[in-house]
Amino acid sequence: MSVRPLTLCDVTSPAPAAVPPQLNGPHRPAPGPAADEGLARRLRALACTAPLHDLDARKANLAGEYGVYAMAEVALAAIDLVTLTMDFDTGADHEQIVTRLLPRVAAQAPERPQSEHERVARWVLENLINVGSADRGFRVVYGTFGTDGAYVRRDYDFKLIEEVPGPGGTVFLRATDEAVNVLVGALDTDVTSAQIAAEVKLEVLVSRGRLADAQLAAEQARYRTVQYAETLRKTLDATRRNVRAVDWLNTVPDMIAEALDHVADRYRHENAILTNIRKVRDEAASGVDPEHKRRAAELVDIVKDCIRRHTQLQSRLLEAGPLFRAEQDRQAFASPAARSGLDLYGQLLAPVLTLPLERAGRVTDAFFARGTGLRTPSSVRVGDLVELLLTPPAEREHLGAEMPEPDLIATPDDSRFSEEQLASAMELLTLPADAPRRLSGLLADARLRDPELPYLVALLAVHAASPAVGTAYRQGESSLLFAVDDGTPLDDPGFGGADLIVGTALLDAAGMAADRSEGV
């Protein structure tokens, strides 16, 4: 607001005296600025849709037959995707949006190659960002009547999808407020009240069982929730940066309490809606219309998502308190300054931003001239120049640095028994089908071969007490080792327990194979 008095004071210095007679005067040249303001707002709203229409108008200019594609539809879908994907912290990934647009583009022209579909999706997304312009945004010129009755052409600058820096130098996409407003259709409205309105509408719709409308309203509520979270995120970020300007005694705690109340309120509200919809969903489940059921289920998901977003917002709000206190400590415990310096933000940056470009440029020029330090002028020697020009350019490493040969370390073999011992034990346990043996005899035999072998034999025998018959059957084995306990106690110096009868059972391999083929 400080812009106005500054820029206008030279032009209409006796403004207070001049304006009233003009307003009451008999020959006002045009409808007053108040009436014009509504028009200007609608013009701006209209302008936000222009890039979408423009896509369809310009598709003819693309090399190739792109008439079949409905570009505005793809564009709206893209804005939808970006809005829903962008979360509290990050935005939507460029590639991911392109990928998720592909099915829709492909459906519009199924016979065309996929590379073309991808090209269309990219073209639409790039045009929504408006990659070609320096600002990466759009500008629409419209006219209004000023307070003095003069017709003024004005620039309206806006973005639909903006690129924001993400963690690790990546670039994310975000839908701007303008885009969300165009999408939701509620132009130029207050975020909070619109959200409440959307939720009330949803409740009414759900109670009347009109689920198709309810789903639309629920989606709108979610758009609003995203928008609201976005507004708060930006404000919190700002506070984090500029702690000194914050009234920690009263205003901030009040504000946080207010915001938490708001979240709690929404949470309660949305839970109530959730309960309502669940009831509708379950009633619909017993009813006849599966479409109804599906809608209700989708609705539950959407409202759940809203609740999730509110919870996320709440945790952010709770983190704000400790953050402020830490910053407060850091600044309160610092020793007082010996002399006071210039308030760079309050006295320079903030006033400069409000100035018209022409004047602001003079201040920033002055800061630049004195604030960049010095550069020693470089003087070139001919000898150096020749050498420089003759040096071949350094080869650019396309593949990155060479991978070092991995140094493999052999892991030590820590098996209890060796392969030979296993072979020996298996040989011992290879019993004829008609002559099973007692475990005690097997152990005695094993002890003669190798003092370690009885352990392995005992282990195998115990294993055989519960043979994997099913597995053997499936694998078409012809025989299977089994062990049975007939109640005889084992008499052995090293082991105790039951003296198992160990034997080999023959399996009917051919019959099994026949069974298997029948089963298939």
Add this chain to the structure above:
Amino acid sequence: MTDDHDVDETPAQAPAQAQAPAQPDAPSPAGSTPLTPADAADAARLIAFGLQPKLQPARDAEYTELLRRHRDDPAFARLADAVAAGLGLVVLEVSTRAGMAVTAADDSVFAVRMGDYARRATADSGDRFLHGLAHLAVAAMAFPRPEDLADDGYIGRVTVNGVDAFVRQACRRLEERAAEGGENTDPASDAPGLEAAWRVYARRTATGATKDARRLAGSTTGIIAKAVAFLVDSGFLQRTGDDAGGTYRTTPRYQLQVRDMAGSAAMTELLELGVVPVGDGRPTLLPPDDADDLELVADAGLPFHS
């Protein structure tokens, strides 16, 4: 050229220099020792050190010794200051922490010109403003409170993305204030010079995907990244990490430069434009108390001074 000359001369003067410190030591109370060409060479050598802003005094024994001599020997100090003035340099401070902190005077051969800094800036007043603003914003972010700028021991920390977000936030605040008035504040089409400065910043993209995954030079983060890279070369910032588009910390020289040169120059220009930030005449210890234009913005969710 000048410093090349100095450097070439030093080896020849090395034997003379050995006896030079010995001379003032004995008769320094009298202070009447005539200055020799060797002293002039030493003074010029000290200035040459000062012209290498990234060189830290503690890392170079000769630099440290010359700084000590500047402190202890008034005649030598005067000579060094005269050499600096003759070269078109302003001495900001001579100390072991900042070294021989010199900066370019107006019209000096050492001064940085906007045209050399950014090619596009000469043609486009919007770009010129954004480049200048980036430097101002980095300084404002590095020294957020007046106390920080005044406190010699303070080390500021900035990140590229942080600076961008912080200016954007200020712009948004102005946008909200403009919208609050209910008036149409969209700029007139045919008078680009009258467009409010914050609009120029707000409508420029913050970042942008490029084909080779480099930062988009024309985006605001690109412009800020250029500014901080330049300040690193000026010995004003030191890179500490890659987070948030690059993190940096300030050097004592930067504090001196902002406090004694840039801040006051920009302030003078602002006052000449008839813009008087209220409370300017006296120290601003607590910004919220003293400035009329620092009122809380209503309905901002969080209180924020713009």
